[in-house]
Amino acid sequence: MKHIAESTVRRLSLYLRFLEEFEAHGHQTISSGELASQGGTTSAQVRKDLSFFGSFGKRGLGYSVSDLSSRLREILGLGRPWKVVIVGAGKIGAALAQYRGFRERGFRIVGIYDVDPQSIGLALDGVTVRDQRDMETDLMSLNAEIALLAVPAEVAQPLTDRLVAAGIGAILNFASTPLHVPSHVTIRSVNMALELEILSYALVNRDA
Amino acid sequence: MKHIAESTVRRLSLYLRFLEEFEAHGHQTISSGELASQGGTTSAQVRKDLSFFGSFGKRGLGYSVSDLSSRLREILGLGRPWKVVIVGAGKIGAALAQYRGFRERGFRIVGIYDVDPQSIGLALDGVTVRDQRDMETDLMSLNAEIALLAVPAEVAQPLTDRLVAAGIGAILNFASTPLHVPSHVTIRSVNMALELEILSYALVNRDA
Incomplete structure (x- = not known):
């Protein structure tokens, strides 16, 4: 498959997401125009995006909602559940553990780790926080694939190294520090303060 | 000023961020190469990024850490504090209210709003959750500029409309739905499930 831009x-x-809403409302077909207006883009963009993955729609008839949504789920790797661990059971880690949206999309939290004796043993939405020392053993036996890293910046790189060594293939990083991983591992960062800085940049430059 | 890509x-x-760390360690100058290696980019990219904003460095001498960091703070709109409100005091809203990183960067939480009687009146990191009905009055008197929207998808658009009508200029949206705002308002979305889907896409396609 060609490389697809993020x-x-x-x-x-x-x-x-829109297709699933359409499906829930009993609609069977959808036009590129309808998808475009919901997604804030153009019909041409929708057709171009979908054309990467072969031909879906029929001219004049639109796309079959159920065909297109199952194909998109497959493309996005959502045709199967993913096992996710959370490293760090502080405020962000705990909020992530309880985030409904993950389970709805097939991302199942199978482990949560911390170093704080006050956190270890707590149950967060049915998953018990375990000692970070048990992380590697657990990762091997659980076969977890994705890690959410919600730890202080200063320990983020050593923990990343441990996750990679234990076979984690993808990391979502919430620490405000860039992390280095080997090329076979995918890493993404969510940095709230940075998001706000992009807003403040827009606010100070909007009249420019 | 020219339009700068996100x-x-x-x-x-x-x-x-790196400059501030350098400053904390007492360094006075930094080369584009050092900035590049920290940021996972190239010296040429660093020089290009900084050249948008005029001439900073001296060939062979590098950049003055304090000059460059104060100039960057100014460019990013961080030379002043920003007043931020949080709409929605659920798990995400509460985690945001307690996120240290915001205050460190000058983003001050001045109000939190919810509709749930069980949340109204609670103090989150020193700020009391208030009734959403008081939001407009507060926004006017507080002169808040940025809103963090952490509410269920189905109420996100009407609340956005209320925030915009009350003069909010920038919104960070945590609901998993696209929102429409007039062109003078900046909106950004953080969608955790979507971040995970980009990872699952990478995992299923990494051998391609």
Whole structure:
């Protein structure tokens, strides 16, 4: 498969959301125009995005909602559940553990780790926080694939190294520090303060 | 000022972080190469990013850490504090209210709003959750500029409309739905499930 830009993957994910809403309302077909207006883009963009993955629609008839949504789920790797661990059971880690949206999309939290004796043993939405020392053993036996890293910046790199050594293939990083991983591992960062800085930049420069 | 791509703003924000660390360690100058290696980019990219904003460095001498960081803070709109409100005091809203990183960067939480009688009156990191009905009155008197929207998808658009009508200029949206705002308002979305889908896409396609 060709390399697909992240912005495309992002739109595919949005289209899938609309298709699922359409499905829930009993609609059977959808036009590129309808998908475009929901996703804040153009029909041409929708057709281009979907054309990466072969031919879906029929001219004049639109797309079959159920065909297109199952194909998109497959493309996005959502045709199967994913095992996710959370490293760090502080405020962000705990909020992530309880985030409904993950389970709805097939991301199942199978482990949560911390070093704080006050956190270890707590149950967060049915998953018990375990000692970070048990992380490697657990990762091997659980076969977890994705890690959410919600730890202080100063320990983020050593923990990343441990996750990679234990076979984790993808990491979502909430620490405000860039992390280094080998090329076979995918890493993404969510940095709230940075998001706000992009807003403040827009606010100070909007009249420019 | 020219329009700067978001990816550039993102890198500027990262450079600023490294500069502040350098400053804390007592360093006075930094080369584009050092900034590049920290930011996972190239010296040429660093020089290009900084050249948007005029001439900073001296060939062979590098950049003055304090000059460059104060200039970057100014460019990013961080030379002043920003008043931020949080709409929705659920798990995400509460985690945001307690996120240290915001205050460190000058984003001050001045109000939190909810509709749930069980949440109203609670103090989150020193700020009391208030009834959403009081939101407009408060926004006017507080002169808040930025809103963090952490509410269920189905109420996100009407609340956005209320925030915009009350003069909010920038919104960070945590609901998993695209929102429409007039062109003078900046909106950004953080969608955790979507971030995970980009990872699952990478995992299923990594051998391609």
